Amino acid sequence: MTTTVRRLLAGAVVPVLLVAAWQAATASGVWSASQLPPPADVLAALRELATRGELGHHVAISVQRVLIGFAFGSAAGLALGGLVGLSRPARALLSPTVQALRAVPSLAWVPLLLLWLGIDETPKIVLVAIGAFFPVYTTVAAALSQVDPHLVEVGRAYGRSGVALLTTVLFPAAIPAVVSGLRLGLAQSWLFLVAAELIASSMGLGFLLIDSQNTGRTDVMLLAILLLALIGKLTDSLLAVAERAIR
Numbered sequence: 001m002t003t004t005v006r007r008l009l010a011g012a013v014v015p016v017l018l019v020a021a022w023q024a025a026t027a028s029g030v031w032s033a034s035q036l037p038p039p040a041d042v043l044a045a046l047r048e049l050a051t052r053g054e055l056g057h058h059v060a061i062s063v064q065r066v067l068i069g070f071a072f073g074s075a076a077g078l079a080l081g082g083l084v085g086l087s088r089p090a091r092a093l094l095s096p097t098v099q100a101l102r103a104v105p106s107l108a109w110v111p112l113l114l115l116w117l118g119i120d121e122t123p124k125i126v127l128v129a130i131g132a133f134f135p136v137y138t139t140v141a142a143a144l145s146q147v148d149p150h151l152v153e154v155g156r157a158y159g160r161s162g163v164a165l166l167t168t169v170l171f172p173a174a175i176p177a178v179v180s181g182l183r184l185g186l187a188q189s190w191l192f193l194v195a196a197e198l199i200a201s202s203m204g205l206g207f208l209l210i211d212s213q214n215t216g217r218t219d220v221m222l223l224a225i226l227l228l229a230l231i232g233k234l235t236d237s238l239l240a241v242a243e244r245a246i247r
Contacts, residue, residue, distance in 0.1 A: 037219040042226070045219040059227065062193060062204040065121070066235070069128025069196070070189045074182055076129070077136025081181075082166060084137075085144025095141070102134045106195040119200035127199070131192030132185040139181025143174035179243040183236055190232040205231075 019039055025031060026038040033041065049055035080098070084091045109130060113123035147170050155169035171178065197206025205224050212220035 034216065034218055037222065041219045042222050045217070045223045049220070049223070057203055058205055058208050059231065062197070062206065062228075063231065065124055065128055065196060065204065066186075066189045066193055069125045069192075070132045070186055072125070073129035073132025073189065074136045074185050077133045077181070077185060078140055078178070080133075081137040081140030082144060082171075085141040086166065086170065091141070091145070098134075098137060102138070106131060106192045107198075110195060110199060114199060123199050124196040124201065127196040128189050128192050131188040135184035135188050136181045139177055139184065140174070143177030143181070144170055147173045176243070179239065183239045183243070186235055186239060187232065190228060190235075194228075 022036075023039055026033070026036055046055065049058075080094070084094055084098075106127065109127055110123075113126055117123040117126060151169060151173055152165070155165050193204070194206035194209060197204040198210065201207040205228050209221060209224040209228075212218070212224060
């Protein structure tokens with residue numbers, strides 16, 4: 001048995017135990033089916049939505065929003081994090097404000113984005129981008145500020161400065177931390193997605209979650225939560241593969 005297979009089997013132990021505990025809890029009668037439907041009911045909801053052709057649309061629109069928002073947010077985080085990590089004046093000027101904005105909850109941005117950007121796709125993507133920005137910014141700024149000064153001196157001795165120094169010396173030295181920041185930013189993007197899909201949305205997993213709450217479909221609610229977890233894990237695993245390839 002290969003190491004990869006053993007790792008996959010080990011990772012499956014807790015989910016299997018959780019599903020078994022879930023089934024046992026529903027069979028015991030502690031909760032009613034409206035409070036905690038059994039796993040079979042959630043699978044039936046999956047088949048129902050897939051048969052009607054709705055599930056694929058919900059998944060596709062959520063993935064699209066996350067990927068676009070993550071692309072913009074992580075790009076901004078890389079740029080500003082690079083500036084703050086390399087420049088002490090920029091750090092003194094910008095870091096306190098950015099750290100203060102980082103503490104603002106995701107839902108607090110919703111009314112402001114609605115006021116400024118309307119109710120189309122733009123505020124949803126901007127909110128996801130905000131979620132991606134802060135982890136990437138924080139990780140990149142910290143990683144670049146801690147790069148070995150001797151390495152910087154060697155780069156300057158070879159005529160590197162400014163953008164050239166950043167791209168050929170500093171970012172390669174900090175790449176493990178940068179990729180970790182990107183993974184955190186992607187995870188945060190999925191967290192902000194549900195808040196984003198509160199903004200006059202009629203499609204997406206976040207909308208499906210809220211709509212199922214309003215209609216009393218606990219099976220669909222649990223399905224939406226599971227899909228968010230699974231797709232979030234899948235996208236993180238793709239970045240993890242890229243991280244191993246870079247290292």
